[in-house]
Amino acid sequence: MRKTPSDSAYLSGIIGGLPFLLVLLPFGLLFGVLGTQAGMPLSQVIGFSFLVIAGSAQFTALQLMTENAPVLVVLASALAVNLRMAMYSASITLHLGAAPLWQRALLSYVLVDQTYAMAIQTYEAQPERSVRWKVVYFFGLATPICPLWYGATYAGAVLGTTIPREFALDFAVPITFLALVAPALRTLAHIAAAMTSVIMAVLLNWMPYNLWLMVAGITAMIVGAEVERRVSLAKANLT
Amino acid sequence: MNAYSETMVWLIIAALGCGTYLVRLSFLGILGNRDLPEWVLRHLRYTPVAILPALITPLVLWPQATGGALDAPRLSAAIVALSVGIWRKNAIAAVFAGMATLYGVGYVFG
Numbered sequence: 001m002r003k004t005p006s007d008s009a010y011l012s013g014i015i016g017g018l019p020f021l022l023v024l025l026p027f028g029l030l031f032g033v034l035g036t037q038a039g040m041p042l043s044q045v046i047g048f049s050f051l052v053i054a055g056s057a058q059f060t061a062l063q064l065m066t067e068n069a070p071v072l073v074v075l076a077s078a079l080a081v082n083l084r085m086a087m088y089s090a091s092i093t094l095h096l097g098a099a100p101l102w103q104r105a106l107l108s109y110v111l112v113d114q115t116y117a118m119a120i121q122t123y124e125a126q127p128e129r130s131v132r133w134k135v136v137y138f139f140g141l142a143t144p145i146c147p148l149w150y151g152a153t154y155a156g157a158v159l160g161t162t163i164p165r166e167f168a169l170d171f172a173v174p175i176t177f178l179a180l181v182a183p184a185l186r187t188l189a190h191i192a193a194a195m196t197s198v199i200m201a202v203l204l205n206w207m208p209y210n211l212w213l214m215v216a217g218i219t220a221m222i223v224g225a226e227v228e229r230r231v232s233l234a235k236a237n238l239t
Numbered sequence: 240m241n242a243y244s245e246t247m248v249w250l251i252i253a254a255l256g257c258g259t260y261l262v263r264l265s266f267l268g269i270l271g272n273r274d275l276p277e278w279v280l281r282h283l284r285y286t287p288v289a290i291l292p293a294l295i296t297p298l299v300l301w302p303q304a305t306g307g308a309l310d311a312p313r314l315s316a317a318i319v320a321l322s323v324g325i326w327r328k329n330a331i332a333a334v335f336a337g338m339a340t341l342y343g344v345g346y347v348f349g
Contacts, residue, residue, distance in 0.1 A: 051256030068242035179333030182324020216293035224285030
């Protein structure tokens with residue numbers, strides 16, 4: 001069997017994962033810095049990145065914990081942010097569902113935004129690849145991505161103890177979230193969901209225990225889904 | 240943060256880790272190759288844009304660091320981060336623009 005570079009699934013994966021390092025490094029550092037400044041010991045900051053490996057959810061939990069929100073609110077909000085991964089899990093099963101269970105169990109641990117986005121793009125472009133190739137490719141993607149997330153968090157946590165509080169880092173979390181949400185506002189339904197979310201947050205701010213967050217989130221999700229449904233109905237009627 | 244004991248923080252981390260893992264494992268490991276109903280998919284698509292803006296809103300409008308008063312550096316930083324994010328479709332560029340505005344306006348007003 002002749003081997004060309006593109007046949008090495010693992011190497012292609014590693015190469016595919018490299019560009020994401022630029023995105024992950026600053027966010028990992030930031031989580032480390034903010035976690036430390038919020039008063040968590042190094043072990044817990046790293047524990048977050050190692051066990052949860054999901055930036056948005058980690059920042060959500062951290063923000064709510066600095067507000068001393070009830071534990072259930074912290075958990076429900078951060079997990080709700082991660083519900084999108086059920087969608088990733090469902091769509092990647094088309095390609096990886098035939099792999100042995102132990103492989104799927106490991107793949108699930110490294111199923112993050114970046115590995116998913118890259119893998120699904122490759123699988124759809126090269127559907128003829130074997131399941132084995134696809135599995136190895138996925139682990140290739142995770143090879144630079146996941147360790148970098150732990151490493152950046154560690155570096156940030158160490159750095160965090162040396163950064164003076166005057167740097168107004170309390171506002172780094174809102175800016176990070178705005179930066180993550182803004183590029184996602186690509187359809188009318190996404191914009192409607194985000195606007196609903198903001199308006200509900202203002203209107204319901206009187207609710208105790210950060211409960212407004214759950215109510216605003218659920219309402220906005222329903223509004224987004226409903227706008228999408230009506231837009232596609234309207235499009236169907238036009239044709 | 241001081242409302243939780245160290246053990247409680249570990250429990251939160253462990254619960255989030257398990258919960259997130261189960262969400263990731265859901266179809267790939269347990270439910271297998273079956274289609275999610277269209278209406279479920281439609282709602283899942285909006286989870287991040289539904290929750291994150293609500294989480295940010297009070298932080299922008301009533302920042303704790305200023306005792307809850309609207310403040311020029313933070314408000315302008317938020318507007319710049321959002322605009323750059325929408326315009327460039329690039330999260331990193333938005334973070335840098337936002338933080339630069341925060342320090343820039345903070346320096347001018349401070």
